Amino acid sequence: MSWLRPSRLWRAAPLKRHYEVVIIGGGIHGLATAYYLARTHGIRDVAVLESHYIGFGGSGRNTAIVRANQRTAENVRLYDEGLKLWPVLTDELDFNLMFFNCGNLNLGHSEAAMNAFRMQASTHNLLGVKSELLDPQQCADVIPGLDISDRLAFPIHGGLYHPPGGIVRHDAVVWGLAKGASEHGVHIHQGCEVRGIDTREGRVTGVRTSLGAIGCKRLGIMAGGYGSAVAAMLGIELPIHPLTIQAMVTHPFKPFLHHVFSSGAYHVYANQTLKGEIATGAHMDPQVNYTTDATAYYLKHQAEALSELMPALRGVRFMRIWSGLADMTPDMAPIMEGELGCDGLYLDAGWGYFGFKSGPVAGKYMAEYMSSGERPEILRAFQLKRFLEGRYSGETASVMKYGHWD
């Protein structure tokens, strides 16, 4: 009957002057790393520093979609493990993360898109992750109301259906991880803004914050969209472009959309939340910036896309639009790195708009990395040096252009 006796989800801990590990960023990545450090690796002297409140950034602004239908094997493996963690974490944390295993349907609007899906589906199935190619009629069977006629500017040629995916209540993940981390001794400090990082003789020694200096032996930068700005405090330049990405919800309805659907050609992805709203996200604003202003343009853009793909949505109204930051790397894969020329310094950044679905698994392996100092095998594909060596991860087929050319 614990739900009837409200007690704090995480402790209000005193701020110590020194911790074994300090993590910058109270989002899903930082909290998950702290949780696994304390729970799995026995490092309990951990502080998570959050400049606003936990889940302020991308963790609470995403559209909560989880999936493991990426393009390359390296990515699929990581996201697949991440996907399998949701039920495990729900149980471990004793907190309902509300994983709705509804499956995802990516729509293809050209022969080229279907060819790309064929390659992805084969990759997934080869790795034991379920995916299948659907023809237009099968797409309409999965998502009733989808317009599969050729009235569309980009008619639907078919889809890539991925049953293991779904949606998770994003705030619950933040709170659940905070609860779990706190139960294992982690200190969470909200309203604590990091203003500088101290090093001595090539080692990280602590951070300077709005609440004073805090010493540490190991430091994790897990600041989501602000990761490259934090790394810049040490003069580390990362190939990351922070871009604004927007999402919006409609009024709530009785359930009619039982899966996640997305369309690259229309730059739209949508699902119906547990509360009945259609949550839908758009492509990113093209300019590099740190604002989180929503734009009228995307509200209209989204309406155009949704009303084409599912004409009944013309009868629906938008209730709220918001935005967050996506830290885009040139190959749309993250940077998880412990070799940054400064001992004890670790970085988990560049997740773009995949930061939510990857949160727990990234935390799990970053915790392993930070506790042992040895790079886990699964993280080999996400080193920083790949950009210097010209070895992009191939997470998207196309050559990406963010901000300035290339």
Place this chain on the structure above:
Amino acid sequence: MTGYAGDTVASALYGAGVRIFGRSLKYHRPRGLYSMEGESANTFMSIDGIPNECAETTELRAGMAIAPQNVRGDPRRDRFGFLNAFDRLMPAGFYYHLFHRPQFLWPLFQSGLRRMAGTGVLDLQGDYGTGVRTERYLNADVVVVGGGPAGMAAALAAGESGLRVCLFERRRQLGGQMSWRVRDFEGEPLYRRAEALAARVRAAENVKVLTRSLATGVWGENLVTGFTVGTEDDPFRECHWECRARTVVVAAGCMDRPLVFNQNDRPGVMQVGTAWRLARTYGIRPGKSVAFSVADDLGLEAAIDLDDLGVRVRFIADARESGQQDRAVFQALSDRAIPFFPGCAVSRAVGRKRVRGCVLRSLKGRGSRRFHCDLLVANAGMQPRIGTLATANARLAYCAHTHGYQPTELPPGVFVAGSMTGLRDPRSIEASGRVAGYGAAVWCGDRAKSGARAAGRGPSLSPGRASRAAEAAVREAKALPGPPAGCGIIHAPAIGRGAKAFVDLDEDGTYKNVKESMARGLDVPELAKRFAGFGLGPGQYRVAGQNLAMIMADLRGDPVETAHATTVRPPLGAPSIATLAGPGHDVHKRTPLHAEQAARGAVFRRAGPWQRARHFGDDPSCRDEIRNVRTNVGILDSSPLGKFRIHGPDALKALQRVYISDMRKTRPGSCKYSAMCNDMGQLMDDGVVVNEGPDDYYFTTSSARAGATVEWFRFHTRHDGWDYNLVNLTDALGSLNIAGPNARRVLERVTGANVSNEAFPYLACRRITVGGGVEARCLRLGFVGELSFELHAPASCVPYLWDLLMEAGADFRVRPFGLEAQNCLRAEKGHVIIGTESEQRVTLTDIGMGWMWDRENTVSKKVGAPALRACERQPGRLKLVGLRVEEGAKAPRDGTLVVDGEKIVGYVCTTRSSETLGWQYGLALVHREHAFPGRRIHLCHEEKAGGRVTSTAFVISPHFYDPRGQRLRS
């Protein structure tokens, strides 16, 4: 049911005696008419089959079909009403702590929760969003949000300078709260004063007045959006507005701040404005016996007015102490002998399905008194409608004097006026509008003068005079009464657990839920909002916003000034997707040969912005089209090809920078094939460059890159200050490609030029005259692997050339071919298409095009050259290879993987069964270790788990067809 002209659905229903409008989300409690502006979802219903329509803001039309939603049965007897008794079992965020154990039951609970949640029912086959939905884009010097007295005064003041003013008013009439107030002021009733102002605004020719028009937000750079709901006289059903404004005057007014007390959501509890407008705007008696628990003079005035209308006012409680009331209002109150209780507020509503009475308590003392009433008008005073300001990124802070949020810092060009600043005196409100209007005019500055001159009318007020007028308006405003003290009541007395004291109506968020959230550690409004759903429903921040912040500050024990409200998100008031989407928006380009191709049975597909012919007739595999090009002659419409001219003294330098080859080697009259890379050495584009004279070049790009090429050149030469001109001719010129062994014989018939192999060899470019008058560039290229001539001519002439060639080629049975045939033909030849045989992981050299790289040249700083050098010999890279699929093996398809055991080592980019070759070929990207001729590799695709298709193939050179290029040189 009947109503009157001007009625909303809600007012008509109320007039018809309906008191229960719907049921709440979580507890299925009966809900009534609380507000008049859609501030909660209480009156959401299905109107004409459209779910979630707000009865309060929808005007009544004849023949409407209205039905309740989210009820089991009749809203008066909802079968889920029993849920109300189980609030103890459903604390804030209870679902996070429940339903997840045992795990296998969660999907069951989940689908139950999903069914309970949500309100309206959307019919997926429904025909929604009918009627004309239009969109208009305006520029204005001043946009005024709000057509109340301050907004109107601001519009008039700004309009005096000849500025273009646009005023958004949500209601059907101007006047704001003054439009229903009858109180005598300076010798006339207030509504007359509003009417007089409205008449002047309507008469001002440079003020565009949009009524029934809700401003949905102020976005970056003062872009104001909104939508107008059309009447039967409008040519549209709804119109979406985007108005780029130099300045914005926000005069959005106030709304009731709800009083948080027990059972404050009962049907019969309503806002002051609701009861007042029912009586004055709609002529409906809101109740027989009314109790008032208010906290400002406006509430008192409303009570007095209802009393004058003959409604029995049981009592008026004022949360303020005596002495804080306006003297005139207090006098009027005393004259009427209505029981008046200062320092008191209602602590509980009595009655289940509708209010039957209430309990009144002193805010300080202990005593309570019970009254009978059938209507309870309650608020905690007025709160400013901060939405517009908040979306404009104004900094807002709690003001301890007015007890509302006030801007502490306004963004550039944004002004605020009217009652939302706390002003109550009608003269002060109007004066503040004038201050804002003149302020906006001064801000617009010289533009006002030049704009007026350009419009051919002398400014009635020069900028100099505008600033003098602004100063005078400020002086005038300063002499008038400022904002009176507001009331800081946080909640009603004796709130107890507050289990049924609603802070948020839409998601049934109670005072108790706030406490529970805080006990969980979710102790800032943003977190409580997410945890317990405050302000997440259709009413958004309106009902819950300020109260939630105040209650949380209070529960933390902090001064109320620290109350930090949650972020207001646009759109303010929900625009429909149909209206936002507007009319058809498939904007695409047609080539100059669209009609000609359509006439020959072309099947079109979108390719970027273009509609292009994929194939002709009903054979998607295009066997005949392919065979015809290989053995005879075909014509392709290649008009979307990027076509450019670059000229000027530094043109060659620019070409040297972006192209990877040595572009000095172009020769007059011949084509040079080359490619552009990005900084990572990845292939961006390929095409030919023709030297057309000193410092003058013509070049082509792939269709996909046509739009980005000019910017690409400019970006990569931005530091050099080079002198060149670059002209995009893509749309100005059309092009077609005559390809096949008989291409020359067809071309000879339409031109006098010598097109023999000797006079016009492979890779030559000539200007020839075709059809006795059309001058065309003719390029001898070979993308499809056959003898071919590409004609580039003005787009308007291309249909003529097409007809000419079709006629000339009739004897040869010339026929058009489309993109799919071209795709197969070029793949047989091993020619790559960017994005098909190239991707993020491969560089120019990886796909076998390194031969074009001028590797010795470092002077030109060729884009991508350093990366090409760094990656050239790296192990483990993907390489482009040709494949020959083993005889009898199952055919792979585009996208099939190349595997080594369980390891993925590449994938097939394009594969076809070739009639020409007699076997299945493929182009694939595979790891270097497997990329050598003769290597046997394994192909595998699995479109669905368990549906694995495998085959084997040999790696060969990708140039399958005519590897020595004899045919295209013939």
